[in-house]
Structures are given as structure tokens and as C-alpha cells.
Amino acid sequence: MGKKLGFVINLDRCLGCQSCEVACKQENTVKVGIRWRRVANILEEVNGKPFEYFLSIACNHCENPVCLENCPSAAYEKTPEGVVIHNKDRCIGCRLCTMACPYGSPQYNKEEGRVEKCDFCIDRIKAGLKPACVQTCPVEVLTVEDMETFSSQDTVNAVEGFPDPSITNPSVRFKLPRMPETEVGNWDKPLLDKGE
Amino acid sequence: MKIKELPLIIFTLMIELAAGIFISLLIYQALTLNRDAEIYRNVSIVVVLLTVGGLFVSLFHLGKPFSAYRAFYGLKNNSPLSWEVLTTFIFLIFTFIYSSELFRSIQLESNTYYFGVLTGIIGLVAILISGRVYMLKSRPSWFTFVTPLSFLMTSIVSGPIFIVVFLLYSGRKFDDLNLLGFFGLTSIFLLAGLIIESLMIYYHMKILNADGKEAKLTGKEIMESGMFKIRIVIGILLPLILGIIMLLAAQMKSIGTTVNLAYIIFISILIGEFLSRAIFYSFSRQMDVGVLEGM
Numbered sequence: 001m002g003k004k005l006g007f008v009i010n011l012d013r014c015l016g017c018q019s020c021e022v023a024c025k026q027e028n029t030v031k032v033g034i035r036w037r038r039v040a041n042i043l044e045e046v047n048g049k050p051f052e053y054f055l056s057i058a059c060n061h062c063e064n065p066v067c068l069e070n071c072p073s074a075a076y077e078k079t080p081e082g083v084v085i086h087n088k089d090r091c092i093g094c095r096l097c098t099m100a101c102p103y104g105s106p107q108y109n110k111e112e113g114r115v116e117k118c119d120f121c122i123d124r125i126k127a128g129l130k131p132a133c134v135q136t137c138p139v140e141v142l143t144v145e146d147m148e149t150f151s152s153q154d155t156v157n158a159v160e161g162f163p164d165p166s167i168t169n170p171s172v173r174f175k176l177p178r179m180p181e182t183e184v185g186n187w188d189k190p191l192l193d194k195g196e
Numbered sequence: 197m198k199i200k201e202l203p204l205i206i207f208t209l210m211i212e213l214a215a216g217i218f219i220s221l222l223i224y225q226a227l228t229l230n231r232d233a234e235i236y237r238n239v240s241i242v243v244v245l246l247t248v249g250g251l252f253v254s255l256f257h258l259g260k261p262f263s264a265y266r267a268f269y270g271l272k273n274n275s276p277l278s279w280e281v282l283t284t285f286i287f288l289i290f291t292f293i294y295s296s297e298l299f300r301s302i303q304l305e306s307n308t309y310y311f312g313v314l315t316g317i318i319g320l321v322a323i324l325i326s327g328r329v330y331m332l333k334s335r336p337s338w339f340t341f342v343t344p345l346s347f348l349m350t351s352i353v354s355g356p357i358f359i360v361v362f363l364l365y366s367g368r369k370f371d372d373l374n375l376l377g378f379f380g381l382t383s384i385f386l387l388a389g390l391i392i393e394s395l396m397i398y399y400h401m402k403i404l405n406a407d408g409k410e411a412k413l414t415g416k417e418i419m420e421s422g423m424f425k426i427r428i429v430i431g432i433l434l435p436l437i438l439g440i441i442m443l444l445a446a447q448m449k450s451i452g453t454t455v456n457l458a459y460i461i462f463i464s465i466l467i468g469e470f471l472s473r474a475i476f477y478s479f480s481r482q483m484d485v486g487v488l489e490g491m
Contacts, residue, residue, distance in 0.1 A: 040486035057485045066334070072270035072277035073263070092266050093259020096277050102334035102483040113259025163483040167333045 004063070004082035004147040005120060006171025007134075008155060009056060012178055014141045016041070016054035023136035024058070027121060034107045036118040037133050042161040046179050053177045055161060056141060058133065059084065059105040059118035060170030067097035067106055067117075075115075082147070082171060083120040091115050102163040103170070147171045197421055201477040203257035208326060209473055210250030211284055212347055214243045215319030216355025218291060222309075222316050224359055228378065231304040236312075239362060240295035247288045276329045283322035290315040323347050330476075334483045336411035338476075342400040346476070349396065350469045353389035353435075354462075356382040361462045364455055379454050383443035386461065390436045397428075410481040418479045423471055431468015435461045 016039055024030065024037040037058035044051045065084045068076035075090035076097070086106065091114040097106040098115060106117040121131035125144075129135070134142045155173035157165045162174075199205070221239050224230070255261040270278035294315055297308045327344025360382050404415030418424050438461050445453040 038485075042486065055485060066332070069273060070270075070275055070277060070329075070332075071273065072268075072275045072281065073266035074269040074273055074275075090266060090269070091260065092263045094257065094267070094277065095259070096329070099330075099482065100332045100334055104482075104484045108259070110259075115259075161486050163334070163485070167483075 003080065004171055005125070005144060006061060006082070006147045006150075006173065007058070008143045008145050008150070008173045008175065010141045010143075010175040011053050011055060011159065012175060013139045014039070014054040014056055015139060017138065019136050019138060020056050020133035020142060023132040024118070027124075027132035028119075030116075031109060031111065034109060034116065036105075036107070036116070038104075040161060042159070044160050051179065055159065055174075056133070057103060057162075057172075059120070060103055060168070060172045061120060062171060063169035064167075066100040066102075066168055070096050070100045072096065079122060081120075081122070081125065083122050083125070085119045085122060086115060086117050088112075088114050088116060102167050145173070147173070197417070197423065197478055199474045199478050201257065203253050203255075205470065205473045205477055207250045207254035207257070208347065209350065209469060210246045210253065211287075211326065212323055212350040212469075213354050213358070214246035214250065214291075215287065215316075215323050216351030216353075217246070217358050218243045218312075218319055218355075219316045219351065220355035220359045222312055223356075224378065225304065225309060225312075227381065233298045233302050233304050235363070235366075236304055237295055237298035238366060239359065240291055240298065242362070243291050244288065244295055247284065247291065251284060251288070276325060276331075280322070280325045280329050283318060283325050287315065287318045287322045290318055319351075320348075323351055335480045336407050336483075337400075337404055337414040337480045340400065340403055342396055342403070343476075345396060346393075346472065349389060349393050350472070353386060353393065354465050354469060356385045357458065357462045357465060360458045364458060377446075379446040379458070380443055382458075383439050383446060386435065386439045386465075387443070390432055390439065394432055394436075397432075410483055414479055414481045417481075418475055421475070421479065423475055423478075427468055427471035427475060430464050431471060434464045435468065438464070 018039050021035060021037050021039055025035070028036060030036055037056060040055045040057060042053055042055050044053075061082060061084045065076065065078065067086070068078065068084060072094060073090050073092045075087045075092075076084060077087065078084050093108070093113040093115065095108050095115065098104075098108055106115045108114075109116050121129075121133075124131055130144060131142075134144055150173070152173050155175050157170070157173060159174050159176065217239060221236060221243075225236070255264055258264055267281045268278055271282065290311070294308065294312050297311070298304070301308075324344050324347070327347040330338045330343050333339050360379060401415050401419065404411040404418075438457050442454055442457040442461065445457065
């Protein structure tokens with residue numbers, strides 16, 4: 001297995017159906033109110049017109065994980081696969097990681113008094129399977145790649161609505177959505193195809 | 197706006213007050229050359245109690261308070277929070293030893309005084325590390341030099357005035373010229389501290405308005421809040437005005453006025469610092485994925 005696993009997210013394909021959210025909740029028995037993976041609506045303005053797309057985000061398993069660096073009880077560790085996992089048994093529920101993470105990944109479970117977050121379905125990965133969110137997505141928005149070897153020419157590491165990646169060097173890449181370039185009412189003029 | 201993280205507000209305030217009082221005590225000794233162990237013993241007991249109380253209150257912030265001992269495990273990863281807990285404990289141990297030494301003699305020994313200086317330095321380090329915990333890039337309003345400085349200023353503005361109030365409360369004679377001189381000096385410390393705090397607030401708002409969307413929104417919400425306005429009036433303006441009057445009263449040796457003002461100033465400082473810390477924890481906007489609500 002690679003040393004720096006991460007998600008590549010194809011924003012052009014995402015329908016916002018939230019199947020990935022549901023799959024994650026089901027796989028990990030995530031309680032109501034907590035979302036290890038969540039789909040955010042991003043609204044931009046392109047050529048003076050509103051443009052919306054969906055951004056499915058979970059933990060980014062960063063190269064410089066601020067959760068791990070700040071945790072006072074050493075509840076976080078990084079696996080050889082580059083996955084940042086959280087050990088619930090060591091967590092004291094101080095919530096400093098929830099304050100430190102710019103992506104909202106660690107979330108506090110009030111009932112249990114502990115934090116929890118996406119673990120990349122590391123058990124599934126070790127069994128040769130894909131994470132639940134990746135497996136479930138009907139339009140293959142999410143893929144798992146080894147960021148050490150992944151060729152990222154047509155991807156970017158940040159998009160509108162995504163915090164500055166230089167803070168933690170997240171292991172995530174985005175394929176940008178195609179932007180509308182037609183004039184209003186000019187339906188004969190096709191969209192400029194910037195896809196595959 | 198609801199006050200968030202109340203245990204952390206009380207914890208940080210108690211520790212900073214404890215450190216400020218202790219350092220002020222050392223300054224008091226250096227300026228007055230008073231070697232009566234009773235004063236130092238009584239004040240250091242207050243410092244120990246404040247530190248113990250602060251650490252106890254901090255447990256209420258945790259989801260698993262009975263596992264709080266694990267807060268030292270993060271030292272291997274250099275967790276600032278682990279260092280905060282460690283330095284606070286070391287400060288507690290040192291102040292305990294210092295106060296214990298004072299039970300053994302009626303006069304402050306030189307060795308004990310120097311041990312006290314070391315303890316004061318540890319207290320100072322504990323405050324700065326406490327501020328460092330919150331230097332998080334994900335919270336732009338916290339990621340400025342103002343954060344550790346504001347923690348330090350709580351100690352500076354509250355410590356000296358506490359010593360004055362404590363001396364008054366414990367029935368110290370205040371017809372002594374040295375004590376009146378101390379009132380005047382305390383006023384100067386207080387005024388300097390409040391002016392620095394005012395400048396700090398001004399520059400912080402300026403930094404926030406010049407920064408990204410989270411910082412701008414934080415600054416806007418703070419400025420519009422009632423909590424902030426009350427903090428400025430009760431925590432800055434009132435003690436500033438009363439501090440000037442106290443300085444003048446001390447110079448004119450008007451004992452009664454000086455005494456009454458000291459008590460009022462102390463209470464207003466405590467309220468002001470509480471509100472300042474409440475604003476710090478309650479209004480900070482964090483980075484997140486998606487469109488920022490309110491922008």
C-alpha cells in the first residue's frame with residue numbers, strides 16, 4: 001500500500017445526493033448530528049452568474065495534522081498508509097482538535113464525551129476494499145490515490161469554500177467542475193467542454 | 197451571544213490571577229523591603245488555592261474528566277496543551293513549597309525570596325504557554341500576538357490591585373508612607389496596563405478587519421456585541437478613571453478615598469477581564485468547508 005493515501009474528488013460529477021454521507025454513517029455507526037463525511041454546497045459567481053456545485057469532504061488525513069500536533073492525550077496517530085486515525089480510548093474530550101482543524105473533521109460526541117472522525121475506513125483498506133463512501137458513490141466522485149505517486153496535473157489542492165491548504169497540507173485533490181460559458185438565452189452556443 | 201467554554205474562561209482567569217498576584221507580591225517585597233513572613237504566607241496561600249481551584253474547574257471542560265491525567269501524554273508530540281498543564285502543575289508545586297517555607301520562619305529568608313522569583317518566572321511561562329495553546333491558524337482571531345499578550349495583561353492589571361486590596365482587607369495599617377507609595381505605584385501599574393489593553397483592543401480590531409472573511413466577521417460581531425461595550429466601560433474606562441483619581445488621592449494622602457477606590461477598581465477589573473475572556477472564547481469564527489454563514 002502507498003504511504004500517503006488521500007481522496008481525489010471529482011467536483012464536476014458530484015450530484016449532491018449525499019450517498020457518501022449515508023454510507024459513511026452506516027459503515028461506522030455514526031450518531032445523529034455527527035457527520036464524518038459531509039456534502040457542502042459551494043456557490044460561486046462565474047461570468048456574473050451564480051454557479052453552484054457540491055463538495056464532499058471528510059478528514060483530509062493531512063501531512064501536517066494539527067489535530068495530532070495539538071492533542072494533549074496523544075489520541076491521534078498516523079498509520080504507514082498516511083491515514084490519521086483517532087483512538088477513542090485515549091481521548092479525554094478536551095476538544096482542542098475540533099478547534100484546531102480548519103476543515104471541521106474531528107467532531108465532538110457529547111454522549112460519549114469524546115471526539116471522533118473519519119478514519120479512511122482503514123480496516124476496509126487493509127482488507128483490500130475501498131472506503132464505504134468511495135464504494136457507494138453512484139457517479140464515482142471519490143477515488144483513493146497515493147498522493148506520493150498520483151499525477152495531479154488536472155487537479156488542484158484548493159477550491160472556493162475550502163480553507164487554505166498550506167495550513168495542514170491535506171491529502172486531497174480536486175478535479176474542478178466545468179464552468180458555464182454560454183450567454184443567457186443563447187442556447188445554440190454549446191458549453192465549452194473542459195472535461196475528460 | 198451565549199458565553200461558551202465557561203470552565204476554560206474561569207480556569208485561565210484563575211491561573212493568570214494567581215500568577216499576577218504572586219509576581220506582584222515579589223515586586224511588593226522588592227519595593228518595600230518588608231520581610232514579615234505572614235503577608236507572604238497568606239498571599240501565597242491564596243495563590244495556591246486559586247491555582248488548585250483553576251485546575252479543578254478545568255476538569256469540567258473535559259468530556260472525560262477522570263481521564264485528565266492523560267493530558268501529559270501529548271508531551272511526546274510537543275502538544276502546547278500538555279505543556280500548559282505541566283507548567284501550571286509545576287507552578288502549583290513551587291508556590292506550595294514557597295508557602296510551606298514561610299510557615300517555618302517569621303521573616304522572609306533570602307533563599308525563600310529567590311525561590312519565589314523562580315516560581316514567578318514559572319508562572320509567567322505558564323501564562324505564555326497558555327496563550328500559545330490558542331494560536332491556531334484555523335481561528336484567525338486567535339492567531340495573533342494579541343492572544344498571549346492579553347493573557348499576560350490579565351495578570352498585570354489584576355495582580356497589583358489584588359495585593360493592595362488584600363493588604364487592606366487583612367487590616368494592614370495604611371498610614372504608613374511606604375504603603376501609600378505602594379498605592380500610587382499600583383495606580384501607575386494599573387494605568388499602564390489598562391492603556392496597553394486599550395491599544396491591544398484597537399490593534400486587534402484593526403488586524404481582524406484587514407484579515408480574511410472569518411476574521412472580519414469575528415471583528416464585526418465583537419464590535420456589535422453588548423458584551424464588548426460593557427467590557428470597555430467596566431473593564432477599561434471605569435478603572436482607568438478611578439485609577440487616576442486613586443493616584444491623585446494617594447499623592448494627597450487621602451486614605452479613605454484611596455481605600456474605597458481600590459475595592460471598586462478590583463471588582464471592575466475582575467468583571468472586565470471575565471468579559472474579555474468570554475468574548476475571546478465566544479466570538480471566534482473558525483475556518484470550515486463551505487460558505488461562511490453571515491458573509
